[in-house]
Amino acid sequence: MPRLIREHRPGQIVNTLRFAYHALRGFPVTRLPYDPNWLVLLITARCNLHCYMCSFRNPQCPIPIRSSFQDMPLDLFGQILDTYPRAIVVELSGGEPLIHPRIFEMIHLAHARRMKVHIPSNGTLLAGKMEALLQAPVEILNVSFYGTDAASFAQMTGADGALFDVVVQGVAELARRRRAGGYPRRLRTSFVCSKDNLHLVPDFIRLSEKMGVDDVKLRNLRFHDIPGLPESTSLSADDPEVEEFLEDLRRQHFRIPVFLPRLPRQDDQRRCDHPFRLVAIDGDGFIGPCCVKAAKRCWGNLLEQANLWNGPAMLQARRVQTDPNSPLPPICRYCEERIPERPRLGG
Template identity: 25%
Template sequence: MFRISQFMHELARAEATGSYPAPMRRRSEGDGPGGPVVIWNLIRRCNLTCKHCYAFSADHDYPGELSTQEVFSVMDDLKAFKVPALILSGGEPLLRPDIFEIAERAKARKFYVGLSTNGTLIDEPLAARIHNHGFDYVGISLDGIGATHDKFRRLEGAFDKSLAAVRHLQNLGTKVGLRFTMTELNAHDLPNLLQLMRDEGVAKFYFSHLNYAGRGNIHRGKDARHLATRQALDLLYQTAWDDARAGGQHEYVTGNNDADGVYLLQWVEQHLPRWADDVRQRLITWGGNSSGVNIANIDNVGEVHPDTMWWHYGLGNVKARPFSEIWVDTSDPLMAGLKAKPRPVGGRCGQCMHFAICGGNTRVRAQQVTGDAWAEDPGCYLTDEEIGLAGSGDRVETTAFSSRRRMIELVPVESE
């Protein structure tokens, strides 16, 4: 996740004081190493069949899902491993009968607990239950206004139901965020959604680039083209900057394309050049993609993945082996590569002058399009000139999905 607002607030303070602020104290300093944030898909069943669903969810039960007691046992291991936050997701997590029992246990164990939902099931009574169980954050997906969202989510009336959920939770004081995944089918609605966020007083806006997993991989041919992506980021950065200068507390974040950090540096070089060196150093500290390092995923049947977009690649199952053991095992070649510093990324990404900022970007897109997890990321929207490779030649293109997946053997990476 790339926290645009954090950088914009630092820049606003720098402009006001004449000095770039010192970095915030990191959790690991003096506290020992911490575990990753875990996005936990507790259930695969969903009442929607969204075009970009990475889980291929549908409205029926799936066998082999973790029981309540198994969830509790895994949670104890996660706590001992110093996992700071659990994002409870699905499918649609509110379809799981024990979701509030799980949330109550997580809060009692002192996790930060988020809920990731499509919002269509949240009426006033359910909103009250969510609020009373103390979720720290509820993310609700809105992928357009009205019919655009309904088409994306494949349910007429979905927009109205999700917006009603936002309002129910807002009225109770629960922190709510809007989540938007952009493709060329809905890019035109981004300005309207940002205005909706402000009109409704929503605290957070999460802009997700399309990642090539599940139905999102099938529909990757409709991914937003690079110019539209840049225009969207221009709007997001200016919106976040205006909010920071005004002393606002809105959060604007992006996900699934770590080139956003490099693009922010270019924005700073254009608009606030005196702080460019400071921002570059802060971005290098951020380090870009954190799949397999600071972000983890456990799916509905207990399989562990480097993040939610790697459902086609399992690392081990918590029914057979503790998460804490699976996560540190670098005998798996993918995990060895993801944890390596630097990662063994080749091609255009490996030669990029900003590699230290984005870390090679998202490995899933590279693997899905080329069959090689360490090839260049075809979702990078930066030009060759911008990354110091003018005249370097042809790029990997985002081709339409084919059911014939190309795979290559992953070569183990030696640990330092």
């Protein structure tokens, strides 16, 4: 609470408290008396990798999800901030967000509105953006790693394995040059875990320690809509092999905090708070109800319609998440975003 009051404007504080109140009550209504607390802005669909677990760029996807929108114009970015000024977090995502030619202008515009900027990146462009990143007011920079050496990186990304060393060197330099209390405030690495790559996780954590990052986040593979990824590749809390892996990880000592993947159970019916907390918007102005489902025409367009936050599509997305008689959509079943607990070890 003190940090919320210290770092945000009165309207943002009140909006956050209203969201928290409704969250404590289990979101009793679908027409919300507050604005989105979090904005996920898909500022580019472009990426320089072709990761097999990514619906954006997997070449096997018959219709790559969210791959056809333009780079978000700066005036649309400003319009979004004007429309939702009470948000406290702006995630600049994509695609690879550092490809966007005006991303640093966006960072400073959001910061001027007292909004925390989060950026997920594949890290391949850090070296060329180093000076700007050290000056840009970014709260969290999350660098996703796809492997622990050149060979595993190439296998997972479809890119030249030499890029692996580029990413490692970029993260290490950013960590080394970042001044105390400087930017990015938190430098994190993350790793998408599947049954096929669990053996790489300890090496990844050790590598992250050597690079000097603040913490590590392990994520569960979301396989829905990705050709060639069967359900069995995702991690489940009911799987003895996964349980054994986590127990082995807990027996090891890590110097930095490690956030473990959030795992569903076979009978897990927990619902997601994303449609109640955030809105995703792509470069063409189309919206979506979470950070996973595509922003697309059926949800509405910020440039064409008013009050989309409480529009018919968002209301329906919330009903699905609150109705115990409504089955979970397939895309939600193995999505870790609906599981609130994220166990931690190390640090």
